[in-house]
Amino acid sequence: MAAPSYTHRVSPRARRLTLKVESSGEVIVVTPRFTPKWLINQFVEKQAAWISHQLEKLTQQQPGQTESILLFGQAYSLKLVYSDQAPIGVTIVDKEVRLNPVEPAGSAAWTKAQFQQLHRFLKQTARAYIEPRSSQLSQLMQIEYQQIRYKQQKSRWGSCSSYGNLNFNWRLVHCPPEVIDYVIIHELAHRKQMNHSSRFWELVAHYSPDYRLHRGWLKRHGRFFV
Template structure:
């Protein structure tokens, strides 16, 4: 399933450009534009795209960064002026980004859509397990030393994601009478899942934090690509045949999908 996992694209763009770039993009050095904001300088990455016809600013919620897509031949000075003119637009959208939630004691993180408190149990044996906390609320209990807590939580979420996605994929593969290949997990910023021509499926492990019906929908979506490697009418009929709440899941992803990228990290 293609599509952004969050982010904002500037509603304005520069004039169209048609000249050819005399220097191949592969030979260009990395380009950056420094934008001075209230809390200090921000580096805006310049990405040269031979298919681009205009300048486009994007604030990506998943990566929490700002990029400028530009045609290969546009002078850096022109791009810099474009970014400076949209300084306020960038500032507002960065302020609107949800705050990061680290995997640390006391943090609330969703598991299958239900908030769980992280409880550190340094003297306990094992790794991570689910059990009510002292107030009877859902919690992730993490054993071991504090420096390993974040890694253990993420490893646990990935294991849970693999188990849930494998179960869902097998269910929908049986329903559609198709075979699938390997299932891999990634931390992608631009898509929730994909299906290769060979039948290998890839998913974002962060889907384990979404409600189960959302994870199930993504599994059905990618399995359906084993019969239709497109998003035509027949493809959507196949998806809705096995996953009637497809539109509800898509609506949830549009509203809340980018929030899944706020959890974890440094």
């Protein structure tokens, strides 16, 4: 069996080679630094059957032609629409998120390419909100930052690096705007307080008085998105 394509990520904390298949169908190999390419390829080749099985399970689990999705806390119908008249890609019409895929009509199950197409749209939509809003809130709080980066993390909605970069989970796009604002404020506050001290929470509360409600929303609903 031929080795599947994969994304290689280096982690200074990694002690061995690990493999995972994301919900998007992306195959990711995490390795320690200086791991030779031939060893990575050999590792992936040995796991080819397992990877194929995981990708098949993903396809079976994908929604049919009509499902629902949350965008900024609002429910939208998610629909595959095969049309020569509509543009290829994702569009929002009323309360529907419509995906007109590149591939011709086929099975009702979503393909890996279609799922990736939807994820690209969600990432772009997240960026379109988070970036201008971060700029607005940083001016309001009079706190500067360097860059904004996006990740898909299992346990974090955001983080702030010692270099002043703000990292956000692009799946915030599913959350209500006030919850996203809380996460942005939380990370901006870390530019002043790199801890969770009482001063930190006082700063957060000043700009997000209902932050406890927003944290509660993430705890109740967030596990469905990550």
